[in-house]
Amino acid sequence: MQNSFSQASLAQANWYDSIEEARAFICAATLGMEVISPKTLYINYPGNVKFVESLAFIELTKLMKHEFVINVSNGIFEVKESRERLNLFDEYCRWGHFEKFKSELKKPGNSRLRLQGFLSAIYGDQAEIVAYFIQHTLFPVERLYNSPLYECVRMDSVNSFHFLAQHFQPQEQLLPYILERDALAILKYILATPSLMDKMTQISQEDLTRIQRDMTKPRFDNQTMKLFKEKFRSALALHN
Numbered sequence: 001m002q003n004s005f006s007q008a009s010l011a012q013a014n015w016y017d018s019i020e021e022a023r024a025f026i027c028a029a030t031l032g033m034e035v036i037s038p039k040t041l042y043i044n045y046p047g048n049v050k051f052v053e054s055l056a057f058i059e060l061t062k063l064m065k066h067e068f069v070i071n072v073s074n075g076i077f078e079v080k081e082s083r084e085r086l087n088l089f090d091e092y093c094r095w096g097h098f099e100k101f102k103s104e105l106k107k108p109g110n111s112r113l114r115l116q117g118f119l120s121a122i123y124g125d126q127a128e129i130v131a132y133f134i135q136h137t138l139f140p141v142e143r144l145y146n147s148p149l150y151e152c153v154r155m156d157s158v159n160s161f162h163f164l165a166q167h168f169q170p171q172e173q174l175l176p177y178i179l180e181r182d183a184l185a186i187l188k189y190i191l192a193t194p195s196l197m198d199k200m201t202q203i204s205q206e207d208l209t210r211i212q213r214d215m216t217k218p219r220f221d222n223q224t225m226k227l228f229k230e231k232f233r234s235a236l237a238l239h240n
Contacts, residue, residue, distance in 0.1 A: 015078055019052065019070065022077040026055055026068045029081075033057035033066065036095045052077070058091060065091065093117040094124040101129055105138070114139040122148055122164075125157035134167055147171045153178050158185040165189075170199050176210045184224045191231050201235050208236070 016022040036056050053070040065086040071078045089110055092101040101117075104110060118139060121129040133139065147168045152161035154177075178187055190196050203211075214220045215229070 014080070015076055017076070019072070019077055022070045022079050023053075025079055026070075029068075030057045030059075030066060033059050036065075036091055036097070056095075058086065058088070063088070087113060087116075089113050089117050090120050093126065093129055094120040096121075096124060096126040096129060098126075098128055098132075102132075111139070115143055118148075119151060122151045122157050122160045123155045125155065125159050127159035127163050130160045131163050134164070147174070149174060150177065153181050153183050153186060156181070156183055156185070158189065161186050162189060165193070165196055170196075172204060173207060173210075175200055175203055176207050176214060179211060179214060179225055179228055180220060182220075182222045182224045184222075184227065187224050187227055187232070191227075197235065201232075203236070211236075 016025065034057060036058050052072050054067065055070075056065060056067040058065055063086055065084050067082050067084075069080045069082075071080070089101070089104040090113065091097075092104060114133070118130065118133045121133065134141075147170070148164050149161060149168055149170060151157070152164060153174070178190075190200055215225065
């Protein structure tokens, strides 16, 4: 999709009185660029600052990614821009541009980029692209240092976890990592999948000790730990 917004150039200011003015500044600054990740998030932070919006664009002529973050504080909207050189294949994997991803695959010399592209697809939770990597054996899986299930947990990539759990065995430290990362949706999926649940209960004494230690720490007193205590702990006790 192309940003076709058209209006006179705006002053290169960082502060605006409304979200509309902030967006208009971004549109004017990115004419002709390709939008890769438009999204709106609302997250409350201490100090009465709310993260409002993140927008990323690709400047194809320079292979540059422009990312804009709009923050609001006391009714004033601040636009922050960052720029970085990019690899199109990596960006298409991360943001789920499936047809463009497949088109890049056909180009020569991209085999060295595939492992990073696979990880980027996990980071963006692009399960369709993650599945394509595995189903078409686009890179040797033995090159992975750890099971990609860890990356799914780290980035809270639930959809990718659903697929990859069918192809990779849970390894040491995965269950305590799920609890420590507060990966609630992933724990719910495990509980709803008997075959995976059975595998996840086969943990080492070291993992069991780590979980028992974490259960006593206030910083891990979250919804994931509460669900674990309610639904998972008894099954774990039967196997250990």
